[in-house]
Amino acid sequence: MNDREFYVNSIFKEMHSTIDSLYVTCNSCTKNTLLNSLRKNISDLSVLLQGAQNDVQKNNTANAPDIISSPNKSFTRAELSRYNGKNGNPAYVAVNGTVYDVTNNAAWAAATHFGLTAGRDVTREFTSCHSGQPILSRLKAVGKIVT
Amino acid sequence: MNEKNINCPNITMRLETASVLVNKAIDAVTMNKIQKRNLIWLELTGCSGNIISLLDGADPDFKSLATQMVKIVYDNSLMAAEGEFAMEKLFNMLGKDYILAVEGAVSTKDGGLYNVIGRFKGESITAYRAIKELGEGAAYVIAVGTCASDGGISAARPNPSKCVGVQDLLNRKVIKLPGCPCHPDWFMGTLAYILLFGEPALDERARPLMFYSTLIHDCCPRHPFFEQGVFAEKLGDETCMFKLGCRGPVTRVDCPIRKWNDRVNWPIGDNSPCIGCAMFGFPDKMKPFISYNTT
Numbered sequence: 113m114n115d116r117e118f119y120v121n122s123i124f125k126e127m128h129s130t131i132d133s134l135y136v137t138c139n140s141c142t143k144n145t146l147l148n149s150l151r152k153n154i155s156d157l158s159v160l161l162q163g164a165q166n167d168v169q170k171n172n173t174a175n176a177p178d179i180i181s182s183p184n185k186s187f188t189r190a191e192l193s194r195y196n197g198k199n200g201n202p203a204y205v206a207v208n209g210t211v212y213d214v215t216n217n218a219a220w221a222a223a224t225h226f227g228l229t230a231g232r233d234v235t236r237e238f239t240s241c242h243s244g245q246p247i248l249s250r251l252k253a254v255g256k257i258v259t
Numbered sequence: 260m261n262e263k264n265i266n267c268p269n270i271t272m273r274l275e276t277a278s279v280l281v282n283k284a285i286d287a288v289t290m291n292k293i294q295k296r297n298l299i300w301l302e303l304t305g306c307s308g309n310i311i312s313l314l315d316g317a318d319p320d321f322k323s324l325a326t327q328m329v330k331i332v333y334d335n336s337l338m339a340a341e342g343e344f345a346m347e348k349l350f351n352m353l354g355k356d357y358i359l360a361v362e363g364a365v366s367t368k369d370g371g372l373y374n375v376i377g378r379f380k381g382e383s384i385t386a387y388r389a390i391k392e393l394g395e396g397a398a399y400v401i402a403v404g405t406c407a408s409d410g411g412i413s414a415a416r417p418n419p420s421k422c423v424g425v426q427d428l429l430n431r432k433v434i435k436l437p438g439c440p441c442h443p444d445w446f447m448g449t450l451a452y453i454l455l456f457g458e459p460a461l462d463e464r465a466r467p468l469m470f471y472s473t474l475i476h477d478c479c480p481r482h483p484f485f486e487q488g489v490f491a492e493k494l495g496d497e498t499c500m501f502k503l504g505c506r507g508p509v510t511r512v513d514c515p516i517r518k519w520n521d522r523v524n525w526p527i528g529d530n531s532p533c534i535g536c537a538m539f540g541f542p543d544k545m546k547p548f549i550s551y552n553t554t
């Protein structure tokens with residue numbers, strides 16, 4: 113186990129025990145302290161993740177990147193429509209020109225979300241429902257839309 | 260699978276919320292600490308499933324609610340009076356103190372003519388008129404079930420009678436208890452809380468946080484399968500039904516803890532994906548209810 117894995121594992125352990133404590137505490141002050149500790153864990157994890165992503169990117173550049181997983185891949189709308197999450201195709205959606213992978217995103221069960229289907233540009237719907245929410249940063253970007 | 264976590268304090272506490280509140284309210288009424296308030300239950304454009312669900316309540320049960328907690332002034336399925344006599348009881352409440360529970364959406368097309376709930380003094384009383392007249396003057400309005408909360412099945416496309424949720428017609432706060440049907444605990448717990456302490460803490464969509472604070476997915480006993488990517492391929496598989504189209508990840512309510520029919524089971528516990536019946540937008544926005552060829 114390298115240093116990074118060790119840190120990640122210990123952060124996960126700490127988070128689990130914080131969550132267990134959250135279940136049993138009724139005191140709002142203790143709750144806030146525990147929630148703050150969870151926030152700190154999340155920010156530590158995101159720093160570690162960023163480091164890991166940088167390493168992966170370095171490796172990918174060295175070994176010729178996989179075109180599908182590269183955020184630089186370009187999609188026309190017709191191409192995007194093939195990624196509908198059905199019959200072996202991953203589920204991609206576009207928001208503000210960026211294409212995101214929602215294949216295993218919990219809110220996109222069976223590649224559908226509140227009446228929307230994957231393989232489409234959902235910028236309008238996203239803006240009307242999730243404007244200001246930190247959702248896109250948590251999705252994996254896989255490319256850009258070209259017109 | 261569903262019997263796991265039975266000793267978890269979170270689950271035990273949440274299971275007891277409704278019964279603790281109802282028992283407290285009954286004690287307070289018995290000791291004359293609080294008044295036994297009037298309850299009007301209107302059945303509007305829907306299937307009357309919520310009143311049937313309420314009758315199925317267990318610990319707390321409907322009998323305690325009806326005999327010891329509130330005075331039920333009007334409910335067309337339960338009251339002895341009928342016709343003009345029943346409507347008189349209803350409209351006699353105008354200007355008095357009452358809590359209004361509404362199930363069913365409100366049909367608005369052609370002045371609400373597609374749902375007439377009775378006749379009074381020679382006039383047809385539409386659901387639309389009843390909600391307009393009784394809604395503004397109520398001490399609290401509780402929308403019971405998804406149709407009353409958001410239109411629900413009654414407002415599903417193409418919505419020929421132009422049904423809407425109760426909130427769309429009232430210029431006041433409507434507490435919403437979506438669910439198709441509403442769980443008896445959600446209604447009885449909310450009502451008991453109102454009697455004891457007034458309005459409960461609500462989320463931004465006016466749902467009581469004590470019942471609607473967590474996603475089904477967050478408390479689902481199959482969540483570990485989701486995390487590990489072990490997905491059901493067909494109905495009957497006892498793993499995570501995400502790829503079959505489970506709406507647990509977008510539905511905010513406590514079914515996995517509370518369960519149904521005397522706490523015997525719930526849809527996912529019986530290998531059926533959550534169809535999001537307690538979520539705004541149901542049913543149109545929760546479709547398809549089942550999919551088989553997901554990647």
Ligand code: SF4
Pocket residue numbers: 475476477479480481482483485498499500501505506507508527533
């Ligand atoms: S997707 Fe459905 S079955 Fe799977 S963990 Fe979430 S709620 Fe449970």
